[in-house]
Structure formats: C-alpha cells, structure tokens
Amino acid sequence: MQAYLFPGQGTQFPGMGKALYHTSKLAQDYFGRANTILGYSITDIMFEGSATDLKHTKYAQPAIFLHSYILTKTLGTAFQPDMVAGHSLGEISALAAIEALDFESALRLIAIRASAMQKVCEVEHTGMAVVVGLYDVIVNAVCKQVQGIVVPANYNSLHQVVISGEEQALKEACEKLKPGAIRVVHLPVSGAFHSPFMEPIIEEYTEAISQTTFKTPRCPIYQNIKGRPTTNVNLIKQNLINQLTQPVMWRHGILHMIEDGATTFTEIGPGNFLRGLVNQIDGSVITKGVS
Secondary structure, eight states, X not given: OEEEEEOOTTOOOTXXXXXXXXXXXXXXHXXXXXXXXXXXXXXXXXXXXXXXXXXXXXXXXXXXXXXXXHHHHHXXXXXXXXXXXXXXXXXXXXXXXXXXXXXXXXXXXXXXXXHHHHHHHHHSOEEEEEXXXXXXXXXXXXXXHSSSOEEEEEEEETTEEEEEEEHHHHHHHHHXXXXXXXXXXXXXXXXXXXXXXXXXXXXHHHHHHHTSXXXXXXXXXXXXXXXXXEOOHHHHHHHHHHTTTSOBOHHHHHHHHHHTTOOEEEEESSSSHHHHHHHHHOTTSEEEEEO
C-alpha cells in the first residue's frame, strides 16, 4: 500500500520552489494564485529570500505548503494514496492533497495559523531543539527537572525527540541532555510549537477552522495527535486544534501505517527529513521522495 508524507516547518530553504516554477505552467498558475490570496509575494520570499526570511513562521508555513501541494498536483493521476500523514503543518498539506480542503481554503487557514503563531513568537522568547540518541522517557524526565517550561513536542522516532519551550529552560534542558545524546541541535524555527505557549491562539484558530469548509478525504489521514487513521471531518478538525499545544506522535503514526499495510512511503515537499525518520522507525519499508 502507498503512503504519502508531507513535511512541516524547519524543512524550508532559500530558493525553494524556484525550479518548479520555471519548469511547470501548472506551478506558475498556483504560485500566482497564492500571491493573490496571501496579499503579498510569497514567491519573492521563497525564490530570493534568505534563510532568515524563511525562518519567520508567517512565511515558512505557506512556503512549505505551496511546495508540497504544487508537487502533488504535478504528479496528476500518479498520486494514488492509500493513506497519508503530515508532520505538524504538513497535516494541512496532506488534507489538501486528499481533497479534504481546496487550495484556497488550505492556504488561507495556514496563513491564519502562521500569523497567529508568529505573534506568539514575537511576544515569547521561545524555541525548539532536537535530541538524537536518547529514549523519549529520558528526555521527558530531564524536561521535568529544569526551571521553567520545556516539554517534548515531537516524538519523531525511538531515538529522536524534539523539545519545545522558553529559551532559558530550553538551554538548560539541552545542556543536561548533551552528555548522553548523540547530538542536540537548536531548530530553525521561531517559537515553541506543540507546547503550552500556543494556548493564546487556540480561540482564533478554532474560529478559523469553524469557518473553513472541510470535505470527507479520499483516503485516511493518520493525524499527529494519536497517530491513528480517520476520515471523520469533525475529528480531523478537532485534532488540528489540539495539535497546537500537544506533541506530534509521528513515530506512533508511522508504526500504525505499517501495521495497516503501508509498504512504500513517499515524501512530497522540501527535504528528506521524513524519509529519514521512516527509515529509523522501520528499515524494511521502501522510502521515496518527490521534491
């Protein structure tokens, strides 16, 4: 069975989508529509902007969505998913790819999500870091030992956990984790996503989702909250909201997809991060990429 994966924030890079724009009329049309919908030139930021420009949440999220969504459209009838999953932001990309959201609705929802997150980032001094080489129970325990708020945000694989929190607490946790870890690296994101720091935007995001039309997707999506499949629109919407403040259960979702018959995983979008995680979780499956 074919599983398709859609990346989230942190996979952006300067020049993303530029080659796609110059080789596809379809891509040009979608990029042009995106500039109109957003009210600014996201293409200028994607094609000519710096890594610092793209680190800003309000730009990174629409950029990553566009890269993934347009790539999916260029596949045409070759895109035949039996199941999908998206990492954080990528969950909306996945929902658009399987026709639960139309292009404009998905992009507008992402713009609201990204803008709201950016506002929190500008008020709070927070960030995220990836811890490689330690079991999640150890990472969790260390997070509870530090002064301030820092929590596990992404359970990516058995030995990779992303932590999220206020700068000083994050720094302290990283120092405590470094001696036992293979590496601890701060991520190119501007806030503490999937943590209590996102609570101030729940009301705004809930309102945005309530005003967005969702349709029953063409195949199950394995959402981040529990990693379980669903096509239930109401559950999908609630899980999108809960995802703001709760951790991404990525490893659990991949294991459930494999349990349900997935043998090939294709990542659609910038980078190869998700393919790497799948290989860590189960090296027996086939992984591919469209980027």
